[in-house]
Amino acid sequence: MFLTLAQNVGLILAAALMQRFIRDRWPASSRRGQVMSGLLFGAAAVMAMSLAYTLQSGVIFDARTVVLSTGALIGGVLVGAVSGIIAIAYRVFIVGGVGTWVGVAVIVTAIAVGCVARYACRGRVAALRYWQLLALGLAVHVLGVLWFALLPVDYLNDIVLGLAPVYVPLLTVATLVMALILRELDAIRDYERSLLESRARVQYLFENAGVAIYDEDLTDLLKALSALRDSGVSDIRRYLAEWPDEIDHLASLIRVVQVNPAAVALFAVKSRTELLGSVHHFFSDDARRMFVDELEAFWTGQDAFQSEATFIRSDGSSVDAVIAMPIPQTPEAARHVPVSLLDMTSVRGKERELQRQKQRLEEVIWGTDAGTWEWNIVTGETVFNERWANIVGYTLEELSPTTIETWTRLAHPEDLERSNEALSRVFSRETTAYECDARMRHRNGEWVWVLDRGIVVEWDADGHPLRMSGTHIDITARKRAEGRAAHLAGLRDALLRCHAELLSADGEDDLFSRTAETLVKERHYALVWVGIPREDTRKRIEPVAAAGEAVRYMDGFEALWSDSPLGAGPAGQVVRSGQPLVIRDLAGEDAFMPWADRAALQGLRTMMVAPVARDDHERPAVLCLYSRSGDAFDDDEQALVLQFSRSLALAWRSLRLQEERLRAGGAGRPGRAVIDT
Known part of the structure; x- marks a missing residue:
């Protein structure tokens, strides 16, 4: 009897592995997938009954309860109903005999217990502990033994003393094992689906990012550095100073695997293939010096590297870029290293021009x-x-x-x-x-x-x-030029730090909170708030995050994007038009009159509103920035704020897409926003 039941259990456990193929084809939430799972579990129950232990004609004992109860637990009512119909049909019309209706009762009981357990845990089967799964199996098979009292057999000797000591513990443990197997199969499939969706999101961001991104294979470079260390080199910078040709050799070991369209535009090449392979032919003398700094970061085991250098484009012109990359710590990580390059040519050009003006002033002093x-x-x-x-x-x-x-x-x-x-x-x-x-x-x-x-x-x-x-x-002009240069440098550094904060966001609320807090911290705005237009009857603009010394301005604040006076304000105008707006004098702006008193109370003088368009078919959210300075938001600052708002929109779109797919696909855990890495 034990061997028969054990073989029975092994057979249905093997058959249950076919669930993996069903999950690969259909999601667990689809009706077709549930029907197919029900057919599989029903077939497994039939196989169990076909190889059952027979006590007497029409009285059989098998492991059908294992597959039916766990199938209902994992798949729900529809899976249990389909598998139960198949099992009952086989028991009634194929096996038959005096134990038919007891067998049907056992089938129904197993499915009912599985469904009740699923309802009790609200479908979160992955949260069930081992003892809870054991309790499920024990309940199913103890109830089965109680049903066996209706069979025309010697209940005490044949069932209680003969069958139950083997039947209950063996099939209880089998229920635990099968539930764990099915649960793990679901978890693996959910993870694989989430991984595929994540890769698709990363690829989308990679292709549409406004920052140039390289995917580099640094395996050969790490091997070469390791060989130098093994040969006795202790100071990589001194070694490269003595053997400068080694710089080009080490640079040639970098293999570019993939680039995005922004990289193609940055280096003025005709196609991506021109950037694949080695990158050292784009190095200027300045970039070679930067590469030595990068090698030292590898050599000293730093976590990340960031610097700025001038590169040579395919047309011979130069481009200034900030390069940022993580330092791989394992050979596996070295196979795919994301490297981002932020074009700083325009900013650097203005800084150099300001420096030349300063120099000319000094020459004629x-x-x-x-x-x-x-x-x-x-x-x-x-x-x-x-x-x-x-x-x-x-x-x-x-x-x-x-x-x-x-x-x-x-x-x-x-x-x-x-x-x-x-x-x-x-x-x-x-x-x-x-x-x-x-x-x-x-x-x-x-x-x-x-x-x-x-x-x-x-x-x-x-x-x-x-x-x-x-x-x-x-020297007033020179002093203003110096202030201008410091202003541009501050804007650039603030933009880089704000981008880093977006990459760390764990959800929409965190994304908007980090946006407001970081802009206040890095740019010293008096107030920053983010508002989302709502499609309600009043067409409200709902503030979802705010920060700054003047945050009390938001107490009782209300703005609309309708055609009413409250909808004619700066935020409402930007929601309707999708275009940025700058107000130089809040006190003198007619459209701002409903909020003028509270602005004056907080000392707010100027503001800028930038659209944050998550989707071309939706009204944009608004990023509202206020300053107590009368000369805030010059052309350069406006351009950088708009660039930041586009990055914010891309991060928002990524998080919303991930949340929608997670809701549609079931289990999973939200990831972080990705912009340009």
Whole structure:
């Protein structure tokens, strides 16, 4: 009897493995898939009954309860119904005999227990523990033994003492094993389907990212570095300085496996095939130096590498790019390493132009059109030329009579203190010449910058200064250029850090929260909020995330995208038009009147609204940024904010697509947003 039941169990467990092929063809949630699973489990029950242990004619014992109960548990009511109909039909019309209706009762009981267990765990079979599955098997087979009391046999000797000690424990354990097998098959298939969907999403992002992305195979490079280490090389940078030809050799070991369209455009090639293979022929001298830094990152075991270099395009022109990549820690990881290149040519061009302007100003600093001054240190009398007065918006006549007090009255207090310190060093002969960048109050109320230079031209017999001469050069343009360069650099760095935050988002709420918090942190906006247009009767714009010192502005805030006054505001306009909007003066903007008082209370002066279009067929969300500065959101900042909003939209689209597929496919766990890696 034991061997017969054990063979019976082995047969149905083997047959149950066919469930893998059904899941490969049809999802578990589809009716066709459930019917096919029911047919499989019904067939397995038939096989069990065909090889059953026979106590007497019409009285058989087998493992049909194992496959029927676990089938109902894993597949649900439809699977249980289909398999039960097949099993009952076989038991009634093929096997028959005096035990027919007891056999039918056992079949129905097994299926019912499986369905009840599935309902109790709300379909989350994967969450059931081993003891719960054992309890399921025990319940099914104890109830079966109770049904056997209706058979025309000696219940005590044949069933309780003879069959039950083998039947109950063996088939209970078999139920556990089969449930685990079926559950694992479902989990494997769900994982494979999720993996395929994830690959499809990554490929979509790869193809549509605005950043150039390379998929590189660094296997040979890692082997070469390992060989150098084994040969006794301890300092890779020193080694490459002594053997510079090795740089090109190591670069030639990099194999580009795949590139996206943005990379094709970045390097001005005609097709992707021109970028596949080796990449070192795109290296400039600057890129070769960057590659040495990259090799050192590999050598020292860093986790990631980021730098900036100039590369040579196929047409001979140069392109400035920020390169970022993870450092593979295993040979397997080295086979596919994502490398992103962010085109910084335009930004760098502007910075270089600003640097050239600064240089030209410095070259003519002692040239003509300079303000001149002479100072009698003892009497305080001064002599200025006309240009000295013109720099601050006056004529010399308007400033006369001039003394040293004329200078101290116009100079900025902070700069005047630094000027006095510099003069003290000259008077004590610590330095030979005086120089100070100082602000002076212009006639129109603005501050202008001057480069104030001079030397002591006369000393008394005791070494005390008597008279100084010097010049004033208007360097306001240079100072603005320096501020502009710092502004551009700050915008660039903030954009890179904001992109990194998007990559870490775990869902839509986290994505929008990180967006608001990161922009406030990196760009010091007074307020950032993200709003999503709702298709309700009022056409509300619902804020889903907000951050900043002025976040109380959002208390009781309401905006619409309808044709009403509340829908005519900046957010509503952007939702309807899909175009960005900048307001330079919130207090003077008619469309902003419903919110003007609360903005004034928080000191908000300017704002920008950027569309975040997740789908071409939907109204865009809005990214709203507020500043307390009157000169915020210049052209460069607007361009970078719009670039960031497009990346945010791509990350949002990726997360929403993943959530929809996970809801449609059943089990799974949300992933993270991917933009440009």
